[in-house]
Amino acid sequence: MLKxxxxxxxxxxxxxxLIGCSKTDSPEDRMEAFVKQWNDQQFDDMYQSLTKDxxxxxxxxxxxxxxxxxxxxxxxxxxxxxAGEVDEDDKDxxxxxHIPYKVSMDxxxxxxxxxxxxxxxxxxxxxxxxxxxxxxxxxxxxxxDKTVQIAxxxxxxxxxxxxxxxxxxxxxxxxxxxxxxxELGDKKEKVIKxxxxxxxxxxxxxxxxxxxxxxxxxxxxxxxxxxxDQKKLVSEATSLQGVTRTNVSSRYYPYGEKTAHLxxxxxxxxxxxxxxxxxxxxxxxxxxxxxxxxxxxEDKLRGTTGWKIYVPQTGEVIAEKKAKDGEDLHLTIDIxxxxxxxxxxxxxxxxxxxxxxxTGETLALVSAPSYDPNGFIFGWSDKEWKKLNEDKNNPxxxxxxxxxxxxxxxxxxxxxxxxxxxxxxxxxxxxxxxKEWQKDSSxxxxxxxxxxxxxxxxxxxxxxxxxxxxxxxxxxxxxGADNFTKGLNTFGFSEGIPYExxxxxxxxxxxxxxxxxxLADTGYGQGQMQMSPLHLAASxxxxxxxxxxxxxxxxxxxxQTADVWHKQVVTKEGAADITKGLKGVVEDERGSAYQPVVxxxxxxxxxxxxxxxTSKDDKDGAENGWFVGYDYKNKDLLVAMMIQNxxxxxxxxxxxxxxxxxxxxN
Numbered sequence: 001m002l003k004x005x006x007x008x009x010x011x012x013x014x015x016x017x018l019i020g021c022s023k024t025d026s027p028e029d030r031m032e033a034f035v036k037q038w039n040d041q042q043f044d045d046m047y048q049s050l051t052k053d054x055x056x057x058x059x060x061x062x063x064x065x066x067x068x069x070x071x072x073x074x075x076x077x078x079x080x081x082x083a084g085e086v087d088e089d090d091k092d093x094x095x096x097x098h099i100p101y102k103v104s105m106d107x108x109x110x111x112x113x114x115x116x117x118x119x120x121x122x123x124x125x126x127x128x129x130x131x132x133x134x135x136x137x138x139x140x141x142x143x144x145d146k147t148v149q150i151a152x153x154x155x156x157x158x159x160x161x162x163x164x165x166x167x168x169x170x171x172x173x174x175x176x177x178x179x180x181x182x183e184l185g186d187k188k189e190k191v192i193k194x195x196x197x198x199x200x201x202x203x204x205x206x207x208x209x210x211x212x213x214x215x216x217x218x219x220x221x222x223x224x225x226x227x228x229d230q231k232k233l234v235s236e237a238t239s240l241q242g243v244t245r246t247n248v249s250s251r252y253y254p255y256g257e258k259t260a261h262l263x264x265x266x267x268x269x270x271x272x273x274x275x276x277x278x279x280x281x282x283x284x285x286x287x288x289x290x291x292x293x294x295x296x297x298e299d300k301l302r303g304t305t306g307w308k309i310y311v312p313q314t315g316e317v318i319a320e321k322k323a324k325d326g327e328d329l330h331l332t333i334d335i336x337x338x339x340x341x342x343x344x345x346x347x348x349x350x351x352x353x354x355x356x357x358x359t360g361e362t363l364a365l366v367s368a369p370s371y372d373p374n375g376f377i378f379g380w381s382d383k384e385w386k387k388l389n390e391d392k393n394n395p396x397x398x399x400x401x402x403x404x405x406x407x408x409x410x411x412x413x414x415x416x417x418x419x420x421x422x423x424x425x426x427x428x429x430x431x432x433x434x435k436e437w438q439k440d441s442s443x444x445x446x447x448x449x450x451x452x453x454x455x456x457x458x459x460x461x462x463x464x465x466x467x468x469x470x471x472x473x474x475x476x477x478x479x480g481a482d483n484f485t486k487g488l489n490t491f492g493f494s495e496g497i498p499y500e501x502x503x504x505x506x507x508x509x510x511x512x513x514x515x516x517x518x519l520a521d522t523g524y525g526q527g528q529m530q531m532s533p534l535h536l537a538a539s540x541x542x543x544x545x546x547x548x549x550x551x552x553x554x555x556x557x558x559x560q561t562a563d564v565w566h567k568q569v570v571t572k573e574g575a576a577d578i579t580k581g582l583k584g585v586v587e588d589e590r591g592s593a594y595q596p597v598v599x600x601x602x603x604x605x606x607x608x609x610x611x612x613x614t615s616k617d618d619k620d621g622a623e624n625g626w627f628v629g630y631d632y633k634n635k636d637l638l639v640a641m642m643i644q645n646x647x648x649x650x651x652x653x654x655x656x657x658x659x660x661x662x663x664x665x666n
Contacts, residue, residue, distance in 0.1 A: 031101075037049070038081045041071055046063075047060045050063075070138065073150040074150050075107055076106070079104075079105045080105070081102070100115070102114070102115050107280075107307070108152075109318075141318050146313045148311060151307070152283030152305050154306075158300060160294075169294065171250070172228060173228075174225050175226050175228070176225045177238065177244075178223050179243055181242070183241065192207065195240055199237065200382075201223065201224065209222075220244065225248060227378055250377060259333075260373045263373060264290060266289050266294050266377070267288065268288075269284070281305055300327050301329060307319075329555070331556055333363060333554070334354075338363070340661070340662055341639075345643070348644070353366075353534050355541070357540070359560050360538070362553065369391060369393050371396055401532055403507070405612070406525055406608055409536060409607070410524070410525040410608070415464070416578060417479065417484060418478065423483070429458060430463075431457060432468065433456055435451075439516055442516075448469050448524070449470075450468050458471050461581040464581030464585060465585055466590055473523050476519050476520055476522060484522070485513060490569045491569055492566065498565065499534065499554065506530060508528075510528050526610075536626075538550065540640070543630070544575075544638065547574065548568060549565045549566040582605055582629075585607065592656075602632055604630060605627055607625070607652035608626035612624065621647075625642070625651050625653075626652060627639075628640045637662075637666050639662055
């Protein structure tokens, strides 16, 4: 039998302003006003329309809070309440009439529909109508003595794996240390004091947890989750009287600092974030990806929250939507390469990218200094948190997707553009005399300076080996600004890098190459150019094989064939000529990457020093050291490494030494 919605006559005095009632209000008018308030979820106004008997049963505050909470927690959207016509049999009945109505709504747990009958009853002391409210008008399963429970079911978060299925971000059982109050006995204060030290908590923190209203003597009061590898801590803590452990499921990052900027981290969603997520995909117990891949692929990893609306007293389910687990993420990253690169950089401020140059697969993305993302799951000590936040090198920010001046590492790219343009021939020698050169007197006191003046007849191979600034300045001027810009655009400067991790767009100049001096400086890496390490690494892929610029990838795919980003940015012969010069950079004793000599490696590459000076006369400016190199024989590894502030540590030679170790162990 359908529940009934009752209208009773009441005196309209004092309520005209609230609902616009009058002595001529009909049941239909009253229902229309009430339905509008209901559709707008104006529970305050709805309460004014209730009968005196209903108001005796529930206060306005409780009415508003109850139904507002139910609607908010259930995620009610698209609420639609419609009323029908007065029942034919009641048309002449002045004391009672029935009006059918329907309710439909979308909730987090799915669509809910309800139908009932409005019952109108006339009283002796009024001429208008009030609503005899019943909880079943919201959900038909609901009654005065029953409540509605809205439960969220968290999906299992997708995990992140390297190319060999080694977990970088996983779900696992971890120890949770807690106290059973009744087992503390007379050692309560002593245990709390010792446990606070071991768990890096305050004694007040522990006491507040123990003083919660739900805590009984036999309750397990959780205090802190700890990492799976902290076995000694667990053993020491649980040896204290009344302290025990249980296992809980948690996100965990097995490689900590080594992969922090790549994986990012999750943390509990905040109330402010939850307010913005009104589609039912999150609840107040959800975690959310904040940085790295956890953030970039949040929707895929997260899955879909399940919801259940039910009456706990009877177990009746009003609506239910099953949780859908998140999807795993399989990367091209090789954790062994990632670890080796991180170990070389961990004591510096810098970054490194390793690619498989023939396929474009990213083998490593490293940034230093770093942080342990597990701290956001298991907590930080005050000392750790302070150290990280006061570090001027910003450990929480990734460097591999930011842009920097590339220095002389741009020279092979400039050479490739000149060759493709026809303005540069690899075997053609330029006559260059002296250490300084300027195009003409219009440059005033400005000139381009090279390291050595010994060589006067300079071809491409020797220009690369000796990193001749004058040669590459002339190369850029020979092309002209338009052709050089077009050539750089074929290397991806005109577009954002098509990559699965957000990366800053490289730029040629702040505005454009609008002067010969800026054009010349850009040609050898000292203009206003900015490149990301990832883009720079990808820009060397044409030299490894056949002149195609390979698109870098991070997400593993079924096929290992390369996706070409831009085809034939340099001829195959031109790529071979450039590789010949870059081999000399490493293998010729004149080359800037010759020292230290490491036997057994077959590496071609280019160093670069980006001088961050405020003026040409600035002697104290910082320097970023670069090395980009690839195995020209096996063609299976390409590395771009940048270390900041190398001015007092041998410049780019400091970077070369670290990068060569990776090729040596490869």
